Amino acid sequence: MLSTDQPVTSRNAEKYDAILEEAIRVFAEVGFRNTDVQVIADKAGVGKGTVYRYFGNKEDLFWAACFSVMERLGNHVTRAVQGNHGALQTLRMAGMAYAEFFENNPHYLDVFVQDRAEFRGAAPDSHKQFQQEILQVFALVIERGIAEGEIRPVDAHKTITAMASMFYGTVNFACYVKDRYRLSELAEHGLNLFLAGIRQDRSDAVKDSDQ
């Protein structure tokens, strides 16, 4: 499951996890550049040298943190859409799960923000691949929806990308309007409008769109 291949002969999984967990927390809290590796080591209860032995360098530690968060997000969303549902319903559940994930774990979001800011999408291939796999899963959901007549005939992949962008934007933008809207509130509203836009039959669109 782990993508990085350190020249490490033996590993203590507990220490590894502890470091990773604290890394996520600290990177999120103070940002990549402001993070002092010593702090992570201290919080994880290991020596600084151990952090370097396990993760190579600060940047790779950050990537590992990112990847871990991405996995957790993937797992969370995947679990949320378990079961047989219509395509639209699946998309709705996925979207809300995505928003909840970040609403409940704001520091996870901050890791992504750091990633975007510091490395402009220059993530390791493993990350991109993981991301693409997730998108692909839901592109298939859209195609199924189209096939079943629930969704208008749209470019499935482009549409799921647009939807992902919207959610990505919502969770990020929410901090600017947090005095007025909760994240999940904003996410749901956007979701309603977006789904209304792709559904085949508009007659039932009104009911889940507020007002």
Place this chain on the structure above:
Amino acid sequence: MLSTDQPVTSRNAEKYDAILEEAIRVFAEVGFRNTDVQVIADKAGVGKGTVYRYFGNKEDLFWAACFSVMERLGNHVTRAVQGNHGALQTLRMAGMAYAEFFENNPHYLDVFVQDRAEFRGAAPDSHKQFQQEILQVFALVIERGIAEGEIRPVDAHKTITAMASMFYGTVNFACYVKDRYRLSELAEHGLNLFLAGIRQDRSDAVKDSDQ
């Protein structure tokens, strides 16, 4: 037009502008934390002390850069929607102008990203106010569209916030899928779906939605 009032007795507008311009460029290029003020000074052709005389400190310089980009974005979008158009058409023009702005000036986007990452939306009030004013303008457009029967009866402010979030997300997310889609392509697709979701009459929705 400028909101910051430094304790500067007199200003040379050319130097001020040169510094600001290079600050935007450098902050965008290497990020806030990685930016060496000396580099900005050098590129602007002034002494480092002059940068500090004009902008106080690195953080304030960054805020000035952010604000300037925000103004430019505001001006660009405002100019794009000049003239009498239907509400939906106005929203479309605004959205596309927004996307174009960042597609043509990728470094402007990076300034915003830095802002989000380093300061988590803790911008000066002047920035937030400016942002709110822009949102308000387009909330009114939506209300007009509702009044004219072009747009479904939705919460105008929440809807424009959701739309802004979507665009914010699109321009930010684009870097992750740039191998597959151009920013404007993604923006247009999202825009079509979103507008389809809010338009009153779906019969004409198909025409501007792809396929």
Place this chain on the structure above:
Amino acid sequence: MLSTDQPVTSRNAEKYDAILEEAIRVFAEVGFRNTDVQVIADKAGVGKGTVYRYFGNKEDLFWAACFSVMERLGNHVTRAVQGNHGALQTLRMAGMAYAEFFENNPHYLDVFVQDRAEFRGAAPDSHKQFQQEILQVFALVIERGIAEGEIRPVDAHKTITAMASMFYGTVNFACYVKDRYRLSELAEHGLNLFLAGIRQDRSDAVKDSDQ
């Protein structure tokens, strides 16, 4: 009266005095190294360039401040011993005047302290000369006292130097014991003991020595 000879063609005495006055105050308050010439200029109500036109550079300004304080001290002590008094009485009056001068104007003392710390007695000759002249005056007082049988036959110049050292030390050391003794209290006690040590006739020494 002024010792420094600047290449200044014309001078405005009021500005000159204002700068000097503020220089004494600021140097005393924050120390030579911590003094920002701009602050002196601002407080004196002149441009920074003017300070440099009048005093050449920061160090010379400092020397001028020192010299001015030295003059004031000299004047104060000289005035205090006006009139015909016995030698011991004259020394006593001078000593107490010296202590009072610094007790009433603590910032004057700080200028001397800065001088000692920053330049280790490397004052311009004009300063040393002034200092020697003062010492000489009181060396003569001691010689008079010896001649008149009031003072034991001691090396007059060495003795006045020792006495000056004692007072220099007292006003400087006082800050370390200020919780326990006032400066003038400490000065008087030292003075009593010292004078007792040089007076010819010890029978009258007891009266001015405490207890």
Place this chain on the structure above:
Amino acid sequence: MLSTDQPVTSRNAEKYDAILEEAIRVFAEVGFRNTDVQVIADKAGVGKGTVYRYFGNKEDLFWAACFSVMERLGNHVTRAVQGNHGALQTLRMAGMAYAEFFENNPHYLDVFVQDRAEFRGAAPDSHKQFQQEILQVFALVIERGIAEGEIRPVDAHKTITAMASMFYGTVNFACYVKDRYRLSELAEHGLNLFLAGIRQDRSDAVKDSDQ
């Protein structure tokens, strides 16, 4: 013996001492404000980071240097008065030891001067306490001298403070008259006069007063 407790997990005593030694030298040589910590690090043969690891910051390093000098002075004087001597003799030995200490190590004096100039007696409590302890030791010597009839009945603590002030002043003032007197010469003269002023029986005073 050392009072400062840095947040340092382990110390290399040699490096610690080397840094402290060079700090004393450099602070004395160029003054606190003019001291570049890099220079101390270089002279001590350690990295700059090591200086900070051991002493926290420049100011604390300075205090450690001051305290160390104070300890050395205390040790030197204490050693000098070992053995059974009369009170006056003990005071004389202490005074001369004090003067010798600074005459032989002029840079030690400069550290104290810096302290006085930069921090106006705002030393850490540990320093003040150390100082008071020393004064107290000699206040007891004076009281013993009074009890044994060697010294006139004076306020012992005030008198030792005055004597300390005199010596403090002498070692500091000496630089201004170094062309004429050596420090120890001046100190001895002052000492003679001072002791003459406090001794009970003047008949034997003449012998140790010069001329």
Place this chain on the structure above:
DNA sequence: AATGAATGAGCATTCATTCAT
């Protein structure tokens, strides 16, 4: 003569990384 805008050398402090133990 008077000014104050412009400059850049200078310095305290931090922290990623290494490597001896």
Place this chain on the structure above:
DNA sequence: TATGAATGAATGCTCATTCAT
């Protein structure tokens, strides 16, 4: 294998001095 002491490159900011106006 694990550690943390040691390092030195990197950088924000200040301020004495100059000089064009």
